[in-house]
Amino acid sequence: MAVIRSDRPLDWRQVAAIAAGEPLELSAAARGRIAAARVLVEQIVERGIRAYGVNTGVGALCDVIVSPSEQRTLSRNILMSHAVGVGAPLGAAETRAIIAAAVNNFAHGHSGIRLEVADQLVALLDADCLPEVPAFGSVGYLSHMAHIALVCIGEGHARHRGERISGREALRRLGREPLVLEAKEGLCLVNGTPCVTGLAALALARAERLLDWTDAVAAMSFENLRGQLAAFDADSLALRVSPGLNVVGERMRNALADSGILASVIGQRTQDPLSMRTIPHVHGAARDVLAGTAEVVNRELASITDNPIVAGTPEAPRVYSQAHAVGASIALAMDSLATAIAQVAAMAERRLDRLVNPLVSGLPAFLAEPGGTCSGFMIAQYTAASLVAQNRRLAAPASLDGGITSGLQEDHLCHATPAALKALEIVDNAGRIVAIELLAAAQAYDLQTIDAARAPHTDALWRRVRSLVPTYRDDRPLAGDMAAAFRLIAEAAPPLFPSPGKPATPPADETTLTRASNSNIAATDAANIAANDPHSVASAG
Template sequence: MTVIRTGSPLDWREVCAVAAGAPLELSAQARERIGAARALVEQIIARGMRAYGVNTGVGALCDVVVSPAEQHTLSHNILMSHAVGVGASLGAQETRAIMAAAINNYAHGHSGVRVELVERLVALLRADCLPEVPALGSVGYLSHMAHIALVCVGAGHVNWRGERISGAEALRRLGLEPLSLEAKEGLSLVNGTPCVTGLAALALQRAHRLLDWADAVAAMSFENLGGQMVAFDAGSLAYRVSPGLAQVGARMRAALLGSGLLAAALGRRTQDPLSMRTIPHVHGAARDVLAATAEVVNRELASTTDNPIIAGTPEEPRVFSQAHAVGASIALAMDSLAVAVAQVAAMAERRLDRLVNPLVSGLPAFLAQASGTRSGFMIAQYTAAALVAQNRREAAPASLDGGVTSGLQEDHLCHATPAALKALAVIDNSGRIFGIELLAAVQAYDLQPIAAERAPYTQALYSQVRAVLPTYRDDRPLADDITRAFHMIMDDGPPPLPGPLTVRPSRDFCIPAPTDCVAGSAAASANDALPGAVGT
């Protein structure tokens, strides 16, 4: 599938498609808008209108006038001085997502770069010839796109077909000449929010998949621990107004439909621990955050995030040298998403602890096949606890870090790109936590003392895991199993839930009449739920 940047902006799912390898093309309409904006830049230069980064220096040098003869040098030098990233490089998907978001931004037609420059980025994507982009060193934007742009002028490095080569050699192999940047192009190449927006799109995709797995894995733990299905009763949940909560409640009812284990546990307890009975509340709250974050990211993709913005007509060109490159809204959204995912994962670790603790599980200690000589999942729970603690540190808000740069000119920093990188790290950590819970839940089924059938859905999940990983008997490094489970969770979604999940007719999520309630049985219907995908 080819993604085409038309008159409408890309949405986050299209950015993810390009990140996964889909080609990106510019429509004729997009090219026309880019060209029209470039014509306005030429008028601004010809008229001697002061425009930040066009005929002035940048940052604290914004009042230093740059002559027409020096404007090419200014653009070129901006790339060199702003390419200050450090640390390990971003992955291929992350780099492609940033490039797609940048092309989308230029196609709004308010940046003033040449069509040839945007086509150069398109060509690199088409060839999957990806610039080497160090992940660290940004307080908001600048460095990531600078490293990408280096390749356009024959500098920097790329990773292509498993080989690291110079930007100059990459262009030679592609049959392309290095570009000579013109006025404003250097600045447009490094500023704006494409770096955080591309990364945020990937965070949305990975968080969406993770939350689907969170529901599935939680259902397995809930079943193993003999939970009370009344926690997912549709009538009860409807008293709290939350689309995410209603959706998760329906998903849990569908996942546990027909469980003999839960039928045997019916009425055993008045209420379950919070890590079990608040699955709809916590997972649902995270889904609500996910939906809100998707709106923010799509708004960012629909916005021009350049500085300055070029507008007006050839007769009356206008320049807005203000602050649209600052990503406060998306920084806050990324911080919120990281906290939401971290909370869901923290509760998973608490369920995991209950599975391995014989005082509350009714299962063999630490899910070991033989107590004393085997430790089972004792230390795997330590790993999960360590990852929860790391998530807590990573989820501290980047958007509040602040700082002062550029000689007091840039005296408020939102740290948008670091917020997105932290969110991705939290999602990865959480995938490992859920991988450990998944393995423990499958092991718990093997050790269940109750002779009763599992729900068809959880049985399918059990069979999927056991098809690639046998019962754990302390006979191999458990880390290898955890890695397999992590990739199972992060690389694809869980099996689809049984039955259609349809919307119950309602007005403003009104509370259903008591006759609509399901009375908490293990055979509760799934047909009174909200639809599956959040953020569409």
């Protein structure tokens, strides 16, 4: 179903849907706004009104006047000189998200590109013929969009149906011609915050799904560790003002309803360890951060972030050349989301450690069967601890990195795009940590010494895991099971949490998988497993 950019700006969910493969359409009104803004640029050129990047150089060259005969050259040269990305290319979902956010920005009607330029970008999305965009090398927003724009003029490279092709060949396959950029268009294509905004929308989608899974997996661990349900008492939790906390508390109560295991241990402990009794507090705090971040991203999508901005009328065009392209608010939001997800993952590792530690679990050491000759989940917990440490390093705020560029003209940098990229990496790592906890919780059920029934909801989750991988007996590389579990978390939603008095939702059909998830990362994990292993992801389930 197409996502239409109409009179209203796209929101983050719509950008994430386009990243997942939905087509993007421009309404007649949006097209009209784009065309009207182009008229303003043409009037600025014709009247010789001084405008940054239109008839001047850029950055520290902003006071160098560029003649009308040189303005096409300036636009082309901006792409060439700004396409300085390094490292592995972004994934398809990331690239689609950035393009969607860029088209959304143009549709505000204050950029000044021609309709042909917006249509070129939409055509690339429609054909899923995506520019090759190196992930690193940006302190703000320039290099990623420059690599995308190269394909619009027949330069650079793209990927189409799994093949790496030149930008010119990409356009030929789409039946389109390379664009010759006019005044301001080169700057329009690299400017503003679409890069970080698109990536941020994707980070929100992945983080939201991860938090749903983390609640579900935490319920399994809580039950296996025989926690006290009083930790989720509704009256108690209502005393702390936090929408997220109370949502998670209700989820935990519903997920663990009718648990025979927990019913058999009521009152045995006064208080559970913090990694168990603060599930609503920590998970809920992350949900509150997610909600706040979503507000920031939606505000950014609703904002004009060009420099310069064109406004006014053809009779009286105006140029605003200030700082709307600086992404301070979204950089801070991405840093905050990254820290929140890192904390949730760190607590998941603590629950995992309790599951494998016989001193506190009441279960066989390291969930091994049998012990001695088998190590079970001993070393999988090492992997989780390593990822927690990596997240801790990544969670250092990018927005404080600073730096000086362009001959002191740009002497304060917010590093918004790097903040979004590291947030995405933290979400990936967190997904792997929760996947290991999911496997360990399922194993703990298999070895549970209490002869009592699981809650219907956690039983459904256990069955879902066992439909993918059997009980682990050191009979295969555990990495294969971990990849299968991560793929499940990255690509599929967990079963819906039941409402009071309703049965647990059966496992969701795997056809609900979506490309907006981290499927490219999960596939990489799976590819690292021995192809002939009978227990590998390819043959699981």
